[in-house]
Amino acid sequence: MALALERLAPQVAEVVIVANRHLDAYRRxxxxxxxxxxxxxxxxxxxxxxxxxxxxxxxxxxxxxxxxALPHDLVMRLAEAIGDxxxxxxxxxxxxxxxxxxxxxxxxxxxxxxxxxxxxxxxWYTGHAWRPVDFADCPExxxxxxxxxxxRRLEMRLQxxxxxx
Numbered sequence: 001m002a003l004a005l006e007r008l009a010p011q012v013a014e015v016v017i018v019a020n021r022h023l024d025a026y027r028r029x030x031x032x033x034x035x036x037x038x039x040x041x042x043x044x045x046x047x048x049x050x051x052x053x054x055x056x057x058x059x060x061x062x063x064x065x066x067x068x069a070l071p072h073d074l075v076m077r078l079a080e081a082i083g084d085x086x087x088x089x090x091x092x093x094x095x096x097x098x099x100x101x102x103x104x105x106x107x108x109x110x111x112x113x114x115x116x117x118x119x120x121x122x123x124w125y126t127g128h129a130w131r132p133v134d135f136a137d138c139p140e141x142x143x144x145x146x147x148x149x150x151x152r153r154l155e156m157r158l159q160x161x162x163x164x165x
Contacts, residue, residue: 001029002029003154003155003158004065004066007070007074008063009031011075012061013056013057014032015030015032017033018034018054020036020041034050035050043119044099045115045118045121046115048099048121049115052107059079059104060102061075062103063100064144066144067142067143068154069154084129085131086104087101087107088101088130089125091133091134092136093135098121098122098125100142107128111124
């Protein structure tokens with residue numbers, strides 16, 4: 001999580017972590033922590049809704065905490081591509097990453113209504129003007145870390161990028 005925060009913090013006005021577990025650990029990080037707006041597990045869409053409600057800006061950039069190597073210019077590239085649509089989501093050249101996106105916070109009420117039955121991010125996106133944003137030049141940036149071995153390999157790669165063997 002600290003690596004993801006390090007990447008994202010310089011790109012946004014404020015980082016808000018939406019979490020329902022491990023709250024003590026997240027609260028030690030330099031970011032505001034909020035819980036889902038509604039109790040119970042409702043999936044990633046509830047996290048997005050909760051982030052929209054917590055945001056103090058007309059836009060919210062969302063990313064998963066298990067993708068710590070996101071591009072240093074992620075938010076800028078999403079913002080440049082957004083144009084007149086409401087949602088811009090990262091596409092690595094092979095697949096869409098719907099949980100790496102820039103969304104208008106004014107969609108919060110619509111998302112809340114959709115949450116009464118919808119749990120699929122892609123289906124909710126299709127009800128709005130949205131576009132994929134090409135990140136084919138850096139597909140490795142969207143790798144998820146789900147094991148300790150994956151974390152170690154990524155840390156080694158990031159150290160090499162910084163010029164530290």
